[in-house]
Amino acid sequence: GAGVxxxxxxxxxxxxxxxxxxxxxxxxxxxxxWYRQSLGQGLEFLIYFQGNSAPDKSGLxxxxxxxERTGGSVSTLTIQRTQQEDSAVYLCASSLxxxxxxxxTQYFGPxxxxxxx
Amino acid sequence: xxxxxxxxxxxxxxxxxxxSMNCTSSSIFNTWLWYKQDPGEGPVLLIALxxxxxxxxxxxxxxxxxxxxxxxxxxxxASIPSDVGIYFCAGRTIQGAQKLVFGxxxxxxxxx
Numbered sequence: 052g053a054g055v056x057x058x059x060x061x062x063x064x065x066x067x068x069x070x071x072x073x074x075x076x077x078x079x080x081x082x083x084x085w086y087r088q089s090l091g092q093g094l095e096f097l098i099y100f101q102g103n104s105a106p107d108k109s110g111l112x113x114x115x116x117x118x119e120r121t122g123g124s125v126s127t128l129t130i131q132r133t134q135q136e137d138s139a140v141y142l143c144a145s146s147l148x149x150x151x152x153x154x155x156t157q158y159f160g161p162x163x164x165x166x167x168x
Numbered sequence: 169x170x171x172x173x174x175x176x177x178x179x180x181x182x183x184x185x186x187x188s189m190n191c192t193s194s195s196i197f198n199t200w201l202w203y204k205q206d207p208g209e210g211p212v213l214l215i216a217l218x219x220x221x222x223x224x225x226x227x228x229x230x231x232x233x234x235x236x237x238x239x240x241x242x243x244x245x246a247s248i249p250s251d252v253g254i255y256f257c258a259g260r261t262i263q264g265a266q267k268l269v270f271g272x273x274x275x276x277x278x279x280x
Contacts, residue, residue: 055210084267093171093256093270094211107266142210157268159210 053077055160057143063166064133072128072163076145083126084144084157085118094142100126133167140164174257174271181247182279189274190241191257199260200233200240201268206253214255215242244276252278 056075064070076083082101086094096110100120111117115133120126130137144157172191181187191200199218203211215226217233217240224231231242240259244251257271 082266086268086270091273093174093272094258094268096267096269099266101266110267144210155266156213156216159212161208161210 055143055145055158057141057160057163059163060161061164061166063168065168066135067132069129069131070133070165072130072141072165074126074128074143074145074160076124076126076143077158078124080145080147080158081123082146082148082155082157083120084146085126085128086142086144088140088142088162090139097128097141130165133165135167138165138167172257172259172269172271174274176274177272178275178277180277180279183247183249185247187244187247187251187276188241189255189257190239191259191271192239193259193269194238195261196237197259197269198237198262198265200231201258202229202231202240202242203256203258204253205256205273211256247276247278249278249280252276 058073084099085097088094098105098118099107102123103120115131118128140162142159142162144159146155146157172193174191201216202214204214205211215224215231220233220237221235222233228245254273254275256273258268
């Protein structure tokens, strides 16, 4: 497929467990973004990658959240010691470039729905 | 975190009616975007606006970038059943060029 893919599509975990969410961006896209969408809300920015580096981590809600990107492609968002308030849909997006121009159009994946019991 | 104020939160209309929704912000934005999200899917870009005063159409959709750079609206003409979904405005501030700030969404329901 040519779009952004995410796995798993659904994840149910117990409070206190660690989870890893994966994002495969569109091939050739240098920028990758993670957002969180709580029920009935808009999307909340978490972190942005340009290549393998993360110039903007300002949206990560706590030090339990971390993300990495390897090979300028796949990214993993890790949540340690999950809490019930972490329950949300985690969306990944990628763009050809970054900087606010037309080439910066962000294409979103279908998201991972995380439920923390 | 920073958010856009989007209204209305929900709309219930008859097929064929026109729809209007808007977003406002206390900050200046240099890009305004409108997305549509279907259940279980990620948002899909409908219209992008890059200049104050810009008016852009995409089929039955029309959006404008407000002159003050603090607001935008989206109009849908002659609504059809496939227009059902949640519409989000999003923007970029001058300071945060990469990340998008989203509105809370407008849920559109169309009565047959």
